[in-house]
Amino acid sequence: MKKLSIIGMPMDLGQMRRGVDMGPSAIRYAGVVERLRNLFDEVHDLGDIPIGRPEVVIDEQSNLRNLHLVAEKNEALSKEVDQAISSGSFPLVLGGDHSIAIGTLAGVSKHYKSLGVIWYDAHGDLNTAETSPSGNIHGMPLAVSLGIGHKMLTSVGGFEPKIKPENIVLIGARALDEGEKELIKEIGIKVYTMHEIDRLGMTKVMEETIEYLKERTDGVHLSLDLDGLDPHDAPGVGTPVTGGISYRESHLAMEMLAESKLITSAEFVEVNPILDDKNKTASVAVALMGSLFGEKLL
Numbered sequence: 001m002k003k004l005s006i007i008g009m010p011m012d013l014g015q016m017r018r019g020v021d022m023g024p025s026a027i028r029y030a031g032v033v034e035r036l037r038n039l040f041d042e043v044h045d046l047g048d049i050p051i052g053r054p055e056v057v058i059d060e061q062s063n064l065r066n067l068h069l070v071a072e073k074n075e076a077l078s079k080e081v082d083q084a085i086s087s088g089s090f091p092l093v094l095g096g097d098h099s100i101a102i103g104t105l106a107g108v109s110k111h112y113k114s115l116g117v118i119w120y121d122a123h124g125d126l127n128t129a130e131t132s133p134s135g136n137i138h139g140m141p142l143a144v145s146l147g148i149g150h151k152m153l154t155s156v157g158g159f160e161p162k163i164k165p166e167n168i169v170l171i172g173a174r175a176l177d178e179g180e181k182e183l184i185k186e187i188g189i190k191v192y193t194m195h196e197i198d199r200l201g202m203t204k205v206m207e208e209t210i211e212y213l214k215e216r217t218d219g220v221h222l223s224l225d226l227d228g229l230d231p232h233d234a235p236g237v238g239t240p241v242t243g244g245i246s247y248r249e250s251h252l253a254m255e256m257l258a259e260s261k262l263i264t265s266a267e268f269v270e271v272n273p274i275l276d277d278k279n280k281t282a283s284v285a286v287a288l289m290g291s292l293f294g295e296k297l298l
């Protein structure tokens with residue numbers, strides 16, 4: 001029995017560009033439920049985690065924008081994700097800015113001894129308050145999940161760390177801050193930058209990624225930031241970076257993950273319909289979900 005639980009996380013507090021809170025709605029309009037219905041025995045749309053319209057708080061001292069709110073809302077998300085897995089469902093979280101990965105990983109991680117993570121993104125999201133150029137928490141969730149960062153964030157879910165550095169694979173990186181580069185080298189995270197994707201091709205990158213994670217993990221979470229794709233294919237994102245992964249390469253990556261049967265939870269984040277071109281980015285997200293969950297061309 002294959003069950004899918006869709007959880008919307010309409011949060012934009014991890015960065016400054018409004019509109020990404022409408023991501024879950026845009027992805028629903030793009031037909032996510034209809035598209036995935038045929039690929040599961042049951043699809044349950046659990047609706048959105050309530051975020052409300054909280055006042056934006058800039059804490060000059062911590063260099064962490066909306067710290068308390070981001071921690072609190074992620075706590076709520078982690079409980080929902082945890083419950084979905086306990087009920088035998090595959091959790092699919094719709095963002096929201098990437099800070100929501102803090103909650104998703106908190107909810108997922110307690111179900112696995114050695115969780116793997118594929119971070120499909122132009123960015124590393126490995127900043128801390130000290131290294132962040134922006135103070136935006138959406139640039140920090142991977143560090144936070146490693147137990148690196150402000151205690152209020154690393155302790156979401158009541159335990160830390162959620163993941164080990166050797167269980168992470170970054171794919172699509174092309175905009176890493178200095179502090180992130182240092183951290184990657186220091187703790188040893190596997191990274192396929194755009195250079196490796198160009199050089200090896202996506203087939204090889206995914207073969208290696210799957211092989212690598214298969215050996216060391218008992219579940220793999222896919223955290224897909226739409227800005228991993230080239231802005232030409234996914235323009236509706238808050239922090240676009242040119243020279244990204246193509247639509248075709250991304251489908252191939254998702255199809256190979258479907259074949260591998262490795263992925264046990266997923267989130268699609270950073271869809272911002274205000275910055276989008278006729279809901280193109282949300283539609284791309286839904287199409288990629290189709291491939292990830294086993295849709296075939298023939």
Ligand SMILES: NC(=[NH2+])NCCC[C@H](N)C(=O)O
Binds near residue numbers: 123
């Ligand atoms: N999830 C994202 N889109 N992250 C973008 C982060 C950009 C930059 N590295 C920062 O820390 O502000």
Ligand SMILES: [Mn+2]
Binds near residue numbers: 123227
């Ligand atoms: Mn990104």
Ligand SMILES: [Mn+2]
Binds near residue numbers: 123125
């Ligand atoms: Mn990201």
